Amino acid sequence: MKNIRQLFLFAGTLLLVISNVSADIKTVPASALEPESKHIRASELITHILTTYHYKKTELDDNLSALIYKHYLENLDQNKAYFLKTDIDEFDRYKYEIDNAIIRSDLDPAFEIFKRYRKRVDERIQFALNTINSDFDFAIDETYRFDRREDDWFANKAELDKLWHKRVKNDVLNLKLTKKEPDEIKKTLTDRYNRILSSTLQLNSNDVFQSFINAYTTAIEPHTAYFSPRTSENFDISMRLSLEGIGAVLRGDNDYTQVVKIITGGPADLSNQLKADDRIVGVGQDKDGKIVDVIGWRLDDVVDLIRGPKDSIIRIEVLPKDIGAEGTSKIVTMTRDKIKLEEQDASSSIIDVPDTKTRIGVINLPTFYIDFAAQAEGKKDYKSTSRDVRKLIKSMVKEENIAGLIIDLRSNGGGSLSEALELTGLFIDRGPVVQTKDASGRVDINYDPEPGISYPGPLAVLVDRNSASASEIFAGAIQDYRRGIIIGEPTFGKGTVQNVIDLNRFIKESNEDHGRLKTTIAQFFRVSGGSNQHKGVVPDIIFPTAEDSSDQGERAYENALPWDQVKPARYYPTSAPIDRFEIAKVEHEKRIKENKLFQLLMDDLNVKREASDTKEISLLESKRKTEREELLTAKKDIQNAMRVEKGLPPLDDTEEELEASDEESEEDDPIDILLNETAEILNDLISPPKENTVDTRTVNAKKPATTNNNL
Numbered sequence: 001m002k003n004i005r006q007l008f009l010f011a012g013t014l015l016l017v018i019s020n021v022s023a024d025i026k027t028v029p030a031s032a033l034e035p036e037s038k039h040i041r042a043s044e045l046i047t048h049i050l051t052t053y054h055y056k057k058t059e060l061d062d063n064l065s066a067l068i069y070k071h072y073l074e075n076l077d078q079n080k081a082y083f084l085k086t087d088i089d090e091f092d093r094y095k096y097e098i099d100n101a102i103i104r105s106d107l108d109p110a111f112e113i114f115k116r117y118r119k120r121v122d123e124r125i126q127f128a129l130n131t132i133n134s135d136f137d138f139a140i141d142e143t144y145r146f147d148r149r150e151d152d153w154f155a156n157k158a159e160l161d162k163l164w165h166k167r168v169k170n171d172v173l174n175l176k177l178t179k180k181e182p183d184e185i186k187k188t189l190t191d192r193y194n195r196i197l198s199s200t201l202q203l204n205s206n207d208v209f210q211s212f213i214n215a216y217t218t219a220i221e222p223h224t225a226y227f228s229p230r231t232s233e234n235f236d237i238s239m240r241l242s243l244e245g246i247g248a249v250l251r252g253d254n255d256y257t258q259v260v261k262i263i264t265g266g267p268a269d270l271s272n273q274l275k276a277d278d279r280i281v282g283v284g285q286d287k288d289g290k291i292v293d294v295i296g297w298r299l300d301d302v303v304d305l306i307r308g309p310k311d312s313i314i315r316i317e318v319l320p321k322d323i324g325a326e327g328t329s330k331i332v333t334m335t336r337d338k339i340k341l342e343e344q345d346a347s348s349s350i351i352d353v354p355d356t357k358t359r360i361g362v363i364n365l366p367t368f369y370i371d372f373a374a375q376a377e378g379k380k381d382y383k384s385t386s387r388d389v390r391k392l393i394k395s396m397v398k399e400e401n402i403a404g405l406i407i408d409l410r411s412n413g414g415g416s417l418s419e420a421l422e423l424t425g426l427f428i429d430r431g432p433v434v435q436t437k438d439a440s441g442r443v444d445i446n447y448d449p450e451p452g453i454s455y456p457g458p459l460a461v462l463v464d465r466n467s468a469s470a471s472e473i474f475a476g477a478i479q480d481y482r483r484g485i486i487i488g489e490p491t492f493g494k495g496t497v498q499n500v501i502d503l504n505r506f507i508k509e510s511n512e513d514h515g516r517l518k519t520t521i522a523q524f525f526r527v528s529g530g531s532n533q534h535k536g537v538v539p540d541i542i543f544p545t546a547e548d549s550s551d552q553g554e555r556a557y558e559n560a561l562p563w564d565q566v567k568p569a570r571y572y573p574t575s576a577p578i579d580r581f582e583i584a585k586v587e588h589e590k591r592i593k594e595n596k597l598f599q600l601l602m603d604d605l606n607v608k609r610e611a612s613d614t615k616e617i618s619l620l621e622s623k624r625k626t627e628r629e630e631l632l633t634a635k636k637d638i639q640n641a642m643r644v645e646k647g648l649p650p651l652d653d654t655e656e657e658l659e660a661s662d663e664e665s666e667e668d669d670p671i672d673i674l675l676n677e678t679a680e681i682l683n684d685l686i687s688p689p690k691e692n693t694v695d696t697r698t699v700n701a702k703k704p705a706t707t708n709n710n711l
Contacts, residue, residue: 027201033115035107039209041507042226042514044105046213049501050220055439055520056561058220065099067559072110072215078149079254081167082120084160085153091116102216110212111205118200124164125197131168132189138621144170147254147615169619177624178328188293196255196296210515221520222557223498229513245307246314246334248274252299256281256319261413261466264344264366267334274318274332276466277612280306281329282317291317291331312336321612328628344369346385348392350400351679358686360679361402363392368415368423368470385415386422393426393455404458404682407474408675410488414469421446424477426454427484432569434473435525436497443525443566459484460682462675463537464545465552468492472532473524479537480528482573485581485685486539487678489546493554495533496561497522523561529568533561540581541588541681543674545605584684591680597645601673604638607631646671 051060058064073091077083094101094109101109144166145151154160168189175185210228217224247266248259256279259268268274283305284291294302308314316332344366351360365385374382389407396402417434424433425448437443461475461484472491478484499521503514525531534554554560592598611631618624640650 027198028204030115030118033111033118033205033208035111035209036205038510038512038514039107039205040105041510042209042503043102043107043213045503045506045514046216046226046517047102049517049519050217050224053439053519053521054220054224055496055522056221057439060099060102062096062099064219065096067219068098068102068216069095071219072113072212075211075215076114076117077120080148080151080153081160081163082117082124083153084120084157085155087116087120088153107209107212111208114203114208114211118203121200122197124160125193127161127164128168128193129190131165132172132186132193134165134168136169136172138169138173138176138619141618141620141623142166143616143618145616146170166619170617173619173621173624176621177628192293192296195294199296199298199301202298217517217519219559221496222554222560223494223496223518224520225518227500227516227518229515245336246274246316247337248306250280250299250303250306253279255296257294257297257299257302259318261411264411267337271332271334273330274316274334275321277321279319279321280316281319284315284317284331286313287315287333289315291315308336310336310338321608345383346388346392348396350396350402351406351676353679353683356683356687358403358683359400360404360406360682361393361396361400362406362408362675362679363389364408365389365412367412368417368419368474370416370419384422385419386426389423390426390454397455397457402457404460404679404686405455406460406462406675406678406682407484408462409467409471409475410462410464410674411466412468412471413466413492414471414494417446417470417473418449420470420473421449424448424474425450425452427456427459427478428481428574429453431481431571432527433477435527435529435566435569436522437525437566438522445569458682458686460678460685461486462678463488463491463539465489465536466492467537468494468553472537475537476526476532479540480526480573481571482576482578484576485541485584485681486537487541487681488539488543488674490538490542491532491536491553493532493534493536493560495524495531496520497524520561523564525564525566527569527571529565531564534563540578541585543677544592544602545674580685584681587684588677588681592677595673595677597642597671597673598677600638600642600645604635604642607634607638 047060050058069091073083073088091113094113098109101107145163146167148163154163171189171192172185175188180188206228210226213226217226245266246268247263248268249261249263250257251260252258259274259276259278259280261276262269262274280302281295282291282293283302285305285308292305294305306314306316313333313335316334317329318332319329346363346365349362349364351362352358353360368385370384371382375384393405396405421433428448430448430451432445432447434446435443436446459478461478463471463475463486467475467488468491472493472495475486475491479486497520498518501517501519503516507514523531523533536553536555618627636651643650
């Protein structure tokens with residue numbers, strides 16, 4: 001595919017990081033919320049691109065109109081806490097008319113709906129501010145349903161008032177349980193609610209346009225998105241792979257700021273205290289700066305607080321995912337540092353399999369990286385994934401006498417396509433690695449760029465639900481060639497290619513910035529013909545941690561591109577004894593039943609799942625305290641059992657020691673249970689040791705052009 005070198009496939013969550021916004025932005029008057037000429041021009045161009053060049057051939061018709069309408073309402077009021085059913089009934093006249101409005105460049109429906117939303121937010125916040133002073137009775141056994149995403153809109157104002165009364169009561173109870181005084185509670189909530197209102201009143205016509213157009217783009221496919229000029233600035237920061245902060249990808253989730261991903265090697269990763277799906281509720285500067293409550297804040301304002309100069313201290317108050325809605329927050333202190341994603345180098349370690357003489361080499365690969373600039377300058381020593389991995393393999397084979405190798409791709413969200421091809425080529429002699437189908441239906445094949453094998457021995461690839469894009473290309477190829485065993489969880493399932501288009505290139509008559517469009521233009525297919533899209537790579541041995549993976553990754557998107565297939569490429573699988581995979585699977589299942597650490601890991605995961613699946617919470621203070629104590633006790637029991645298994649002393653009963661134990665236990669005696677089990681599985685395939693001969697006969701194909709694609 002000729003233009004694939006220019007394509008960017010950006011790990012979808014990063015585009016949710018919004019640009020810095022000053023906290024003193026003035027309120028935008030309602031009269032100023034009107035579509036501008038630049039929005040009309042951008043809308044016309046976006047519509048042309050999406051209907052002409054997008055990989056998914058989607059007609060702008062009534063069906064798409066209804067989906068755009070649904071997405072737009074969700075963008076504004078996902079939790080159904082502001083609009084009334086009467087509002088929705090009134091707006092329903094647009095449900096099957098938005099397509100026609102877009103065709104005639106009429107953006108008025110989007111702005112009309114937004115103005116009503118803004119009015120409803122004002123009403124709800126005024127109600128909340130008045131409710132703060134209520135004399136709440138926490139001895140009443142009632143519940144607050146805080147997650148209403150699957151519920152219907154309330155029929156009238158009285159019902160909505162009941163919800164908001166419970167919401168305020170819950171907010172008061174949360175702060176009361178943290179031992180805050182009544183005056184402090186009132187001030188905190190007053191500031192919080194006022195911030196929600198001011199954030200909404202600061203949204204301008206560009207924000208309205210972006211929200212509406214993204215309802216349009218995501219109605220087609222989840223990885224297609226419009227970047228306003230403001231959002232484009234942050235996209236540039238991310239693509240330059242350098243920013244100063246904590247090393248975490250964030251997104252808005254109702255009133256919370258949720259951690260999506262921890263960047264390997266950044267302050268958040270090194271602290272080992274901030275995890276994906278944690279919710280940020282407060283941010284403080286320096287060692288003793290006041291923790292500012294950020295519940296209800298716009299994502300861009302939270303990002304503005306978190307970003308800062310290198311070597312400065314930041315304190316973040318978080319609600320960990322595993323403690324549920326009724327849990328207590330904790331303070332994480334970090335020192336900001338400059339994060340360069342290209343420095344997430346491959347690293348190696350050795351596992352000595354217990355009760356055997358088997359040594360297993362491990363290569364941990366956080367991302368598929370390459371120094372494009374150094375390569376373009378003709379430097380011979382430029383850094384890349386494949387070069388680093390080749391060196392690590394050579395060292396482990398020569399100096400450590402390894403009998404097998406594990407490539408650890410857990411949480412590897414992708415990177416350079418060229419490096420995925422190069423890395424695969426270290427384990428096969430030559431042949432196709434991945435196929436690419438563009439919007440016209442043309443299929444091109446990407447080959448191993450260099451004949452020869454760097455490592456012919458036993459191989460395992462460890463993946464999880466966050467292994468995506470380039471990781472899936474590599475794992476899929478290894479599986480198709482039968483070159484190694486794939487172990488872990490079904491992968492993310494992202495098998496599409498995106499291109500970022502600068503709209504200003506096509507609108508010459510204006511000096512205004514019209515933003516950019518990231519659109520899906522192609523799909524990847526395995527050499528066996530199937531796609532990694534939606535299904536992901538299904539491991540040969542699936543860990544029980546993969547339960548309930550149907551709502552993870554690409555499978556969680558209602559309109560993700562479906563699984564598809566093309567004609568298989570011409571390739572020759574190796575003669576690896578894959579019949580032994582079943583034997584290894586049986587041994588694995590027997591082993592984990594007897595492995596207390598593995599069972600404790602599953603217990604811990606089940607506690608976290610149960611906590612995160614909760615949609616309602618009790619407003620009975622005694623019950624909340626009991627639930628919190630039970631959750632902490634369960635967590636403590638599991639951690640103590642793990643510590644005993646690791647040879648560490650059990651914790652005391654203090655909550656503070658429990659919270660500090662995560663970091664302490666990892667530092668004192670790090671045990672990667674899943675990685676160790678992967679080594680055991682690979683040993684089952686190796687033992688009894690014998691000469692490993694890999695049949696690497698493959699198609700003699702021409703060497704492909706160099707590609708610089710990001711996955």
